[in-house]
Each structure stands twice: as structure tokens, then as C-alpha cells.
Amino acid sequence: MVFDIWKQIRAKSFTPLYLLYGTEPYLINETKQLLINHALSPEEIDFNLSSYDLEETSIETALEDAETFPFIGERRLIFLHNPFFLTAEKSKAKVEHNLSRLESYLKDPAPYTIIVFSGAYEKLDERKKLTKQIKKSASVLEAKKLNESELKVWIRDRAAANGVQIDEEAVELMLTLAGTNLFMLTSELDKLSLYAEDEKRIDVKIVEQLVSRSLEQNIFTLVDKIVHRNIEEALRIYYDLLKLNEEPIKILAVITNQFRLIYQVKELARRGYGQNQIAGYIKAHPFRVKLAAGQAKLFSDEELVQIMNLLADSDYQMKTGGMNKALLIELFLFKLNRNALESK
Template identity: 65%
Template sequence: MVVDIWRKIKQKEISPLYLLYGTEAFLINETKQLLLNHILDEEEKDFNFSAYDLDETPIDVALEDAETFPFLGERKVVFLHNPTFLTAEKSKEKVDHNLAKFEAYLKEPAPYTVMVISAPYEKLDERKKITKELKRNAELVEAKKLNEHELKNWVKERAKSSGIEFEANAIERLLTLVGTNMFMIAGEVDKLALYAAEEKRVDVHLVDALVARTLEQNIFTLIEKVVQRRLDEALRIYYDLLKQNEEPIKILALLAGQFRLIYQVKELSRRGYGQQQIAGYLKTHPFRVKLALGQAGKFTDEELANLMELIAKADYQMKTGGMNKSLLIEMLLFRLKK
């Protein structure tokens, strides 16, 4: 797992080649930053760090740099971005790459250079020789989307590195409020760690007090209030969103998306699909499925069908300009309560 690679880097167990691949941008960025900070001092970065966009620069140029001795230091770091030749996509490259030379370098990398290949793609073409060579010779970091269990463990590890401990229900609440965007989670964990520096512990009350709600989370909470028939609280959330200059049409789109997810999750669950299977089928994070499953049990099929019809009518009226947009959603919320 990526956390194990991070631990090795922090212990100065550095490899000459790294392949970072997958669609979780946070894990790729965090790994690159860790490598850079644990290999080079600040004053060395100006001389011994370079990055190449392989959509614009031939691989030969990067290899020549990698094989050049570092200046005023023992090691250098070379980042390679956008290696589209590792995928099965049709080539859109503006430059020609000497992949035979690259393959030769992979077999005998320069001992004073750490080369980091960043491939932010869902899949690599395993049939290609260059992909096979890279996977055979490089330290692999798979930056995949973390499941709920992995995400919670990652929050614990990040908090632990700041000398802070999260209570279990505090982590659950954090993910419910923020969602699964790791950049946002990292920011909130770091903020909570600062506030809890003396107590060394984060509980659910601190999370509720300090964590910023995303627009999506506000919509989720708004729906919860509708489910509980607390129209006054649902309207309060809606009015707060308007004060934050959120567009009614965007709010409506998110309402539609959440109710659509609830409907799909309810149907797939009835057919016997598990949480992970539903997440894979709908191409969404399992944690979102878990939350939607909790809401799905509070609606009958008829209620959900009626809600989707009401939202569709509101969307049509909003786009044809027949009524005030903010008033349309207000009326919709009154009707959802029934």
C-alpha cells in the first residue's frame, strides 16, 4: 500500500525509479512531495531537481539530464509527467520518444538520480514492453481511490504524524461532512490537529464545530431534514446556501443527483448487490453508497418516483424562465415534505 512506500521514504530507503500510477491525484502529489523533501535540501532543489512534460519534451532530453552528475550535491531528482506511451490510447504526442533508450535506462538507472514517472491514468497498457520493463524495475505506487476502511486508516495515520488521535466516530463524522476528496480531508485533518494540539485528541464535537461543509454535504443534510419532516431546518440550510451565492440551478442539480443515487442504490440493493458492487456499477465511492443506502430506507419506491418527477418539473420551469429560480426550489421543498 502507498502508506508503506511513504514509510520507506521517510526512513530514507530510496529507490532510483518510481512509477506512480492511478487516478487519486492526492496520493501521487503527496508521494512526489515526500520524495523531493526527503532527498534534496531546500538549497539543492534549485540545481538538482527538474521536471519534464512528456507531451512537450522527448524522453531523450530527460534521460540526458538523469545521466548527468548532480551539481553541488550527491543526488538529483527528475520528474516525468504525462507518459501517454504507457497507455492504450491513440497517440496524441507532439514529440517522438526513443523508448528503446528509455528501456535501456530502466535496466541500469543512474545511481545518483531518482527518477519519478507520474502516470495519472486509470489503466496502463500491460501489453507494451515499456510498461512491463517499468513495472519490473521501478518501485510501484498505485494511487487508487481508497475504500472506506483505507480512508479511515489514512486519516488515523495523518493525524498520528501530527501527534493527534481521532476518535472513531469523529473520523466517521469527518468523512460524512467532507466527502472522499483527499485534498479536502487532508486540509481538515491538519486544521483539527492544530486546534487539538494541547488535548491531543479529536472528538465528534470538535469536528462538528470546525469542519467546513461542502455544498454536496449541505445538500445531503438538507435531504436528511426533508426525510425527518423538519422543513424549517431544511429551509434554513437552503437560505444559507443562497446567502453564500450558490446558484439555485446548481442546488437543484445536486438535489436531483442525490435522489437519483438514492433511487439507483435502493434498486440495486433490492436485486442483491452489495455496497462494493453498487459502487463499482455506479462508478462512485463506496462511502457515498453507504450514506445513500441509509437514506434509501426512508423512502418508498412511489415516493422516490414522485420526488424525481417534481424535481424534473422544477428543472424545466427553471430553464424555461417561467418563475423565480430561488422561489421554485422553496416551493419544491414544501412539496417534498408532504
């Protein structure tokens, strides 16, 4: 749905009302920016763009603005933030709203004004008459985490907006290296697009060379080396993390979280859960679950229990013992490698 709305906005096919809500701030912010860029010219922004916080300003004030003809240009664009009256949440709003006034406006919105309701709410109160009325009248964007296929569409769309093409293998590698955070991916894609400006194409080689790895993605790669019993590469990545001044206790915590994820995915898959069900159950992104599922196949249950015990022991010693913290993770990696060799 988000891509449909963006396509309509870029084509300047606007509706009088938009409702943006959800817990993925990037999608809400991007939609707002698209509306500003396509609904108003730069000269019109100072005169025809308004923004109100509905926890501080009455809806009557905002609607009076909406019903005022634009000073110059064809339309007005008005953002109404925090429409708490559409939710079941308790609000500390400093103002009371005459919602019947809003109900009347929704039946006959001003043709020269675009109103955008925007709130970082996980869900709305569907029992309320006003919520139903707005959802029926408005173009609705529920900003939630994109699944793997949606992320790939978004990456290709962002690259195209930057005037470059990205190979399918490069898309996959980007998600593996940079993760699924849309703000991070935007920064990386914009950087790659500038680098590929002459060739107009982003391939795997460019992604491998230029994409910045987050700590979590570096740890994922480290764990992947552990999974494939490549202790030398695992240690190299670990030493690189230390050079970047990453704290050993933080590195250990992220390693532990990754192995806990692998263990959970393996256990839930054995119980018959699909990957999307697992992602919902443990509240992890489906792409992370997919990667963990691939890693889980390379461990027996006994090995995973043993690894979790080694990690717990390392954590205890790191927090209570006098041993060098950086050395403790090295010892963990060596023990893991030794146990793997002994089990063969």
C-alpha cells in the first residue's frame, strides 16, 4: 500500500485527506516529504504549508486554516500531528476538541487543501465512529516494518529515484550487511548511488566495498564464520571490532543475542512454525529470522546448548572476574573451535 500511495503522490494524484500512522517512522517521514515536494512549489511552502500538534492546538483552529484559500498557488498542505482521539490511548493533551466539527469537515473537505493526520501509533481504535470515518475518507498508510520482499522493492525504488539501477544480488547483500533499518539503508543507498553515478549501476562488488557494517551486522558475519568453523576469519573480525573501540562486553552481548535467536528459530521451526510466525512470536524482523534459520541448520541441539553455556560462563567471568575482557572472547572462540573439532 505504501508504494501505491507514493506512486500517486509522485504523479500528483492527491486526495484531500491522508492518515499516516504506525511504528516505522521512516515511512511516515518519507511520505510527508513526498507530499511537500510534489504538492507545493518551493515558493509556496512559506505561505501554504502548516503544521499543528493536536495535543496543543484545537482541531477547530486547524480546520479554519484548511478552509482558508491559498494565498498563492493551487493548494494548502496541513499536517495534523498526534490525533490521539483516534486511539484508545490516554493523552495528556492540553486542549479539548470539538470533534463534531471534524466530522462535518470530513463529509465535505475543502478541495484546495490536503490534510495529513500523522501519529506514531501502533494501532487505532477501530470502535470509534470518527476513526472509521477518517479511514473510509482518507488515503491510509499503516507504517509498519517492511517484509523481505517489500524491502527489496523499496531498495530498488530508492535506487531508481537516485537515477541508478541495483542488481538483485546487490540488493540481497545490502540487506545482509546493512540490516533492515530504513534510515541506515537510505544513507548507504545514497552513498552507493553517488559512487555509481557514472556507470548508473550498483553491483555486488560496490556493495561489498562501500557498505558500512553496523555492530550487529559485523557480529552476524562473525557468527557466520563461527558457524562455518572458520576461527581465523572470526578472530580477524573480532580484532577489527576492537580496533573500532567496540567494548568486549557489548560484543559478547550481541554474539549471545544472535545465538539465542538461532536457538529460538531452530526450536520453533521444529514445532512447525513458519518463518513469518516465528518472526511475530519472537518479535524479530522476518529477514533476520530467515538468516538465522540458515545458520541453525549447521548446529545440533546439543551444540547450541553447549554454546549458550559457554557464553553464559564468559558473561559471568567478564562481569565478576579479573581476567582481561578482550581475552575472554578469544577464549570463547578457541573453546568453540576445539569443541567443534572434537565432535567431528
